[in-house]
Amino acid sequence: MLMRDVLYKLTARGKVEHAAIYNFNGEKIANTDGVELSVDEIKSLMQCLTDQKKQLIQMKLAGNSYTCMHHTSPNAFVGRADQTLFVACKCKKSLVVGLAHTDSPGSCIYEITKFGSQIRQRGY
Numbered sequence: 001m002l003m004r005d006v007l008y009k010l011t012a013r014g015k016v017e018h019a020a021i022y023n024f025n026g027e028k029i030a031n032t033d034g035v036e037l038s039v040d041e042i043k044s045l046m047q048c049l050t051d052q053k054k055q056l057i058q059m060k061l062a063g064n065s066y067t068c069m070h071h072t073s074p075n076a077f078v079g080r081a082d083q084t085l086f087v088a089c090k091c092k093k094s095l096v097v098g099l100a101h102t103d104s105p106g107s108c109i110y111e112i113t114k115f116g117s118q119i120r121q122r123g124y
Contacts, residue, residue: 003030010098010115015106018099019115021124035097037062042095049077049090061086075120076113085109089116094124 007019011032020031024046026039041061048057057068066079066086079086089096089112096116100108
């Protein structure tokens with residue numbers, strides 16, 4: 001199964017609206033419609049994920065200004081902009097990104113971190 005198909009399966013559950021996987025250089029591996037982050041945005045996310053000192057961070061991603069913080073998992077980063085949630089999960093060789101509406105059923109954070117841990121176990 002292609003990674004793009006796996007992402008669409010992830011979004012079909014309704015907890016995650018859009019998802020993407022990028023390598024650490026900011027190159028897109030796979031994505032669903034609705035997620036387009038620049039190389040600089042991915043590099044900024046990677047820097048935030050590795051720097052655990054800052055508690056709250058303002059970050060502009062895909063044209064939205066998010067207030068972000070580290071999740072309880074050291075590999076996850078969560079942000080909110082108006083009615084949109086943003087989740088990034090660092091894996092071995094990639095970064096999983098998910099977007100959801102705040103009124104989405106269930107937890108986008110759980111889905112993305114679970115998906116991230118699954119592909120991390122597979123070496124991505």
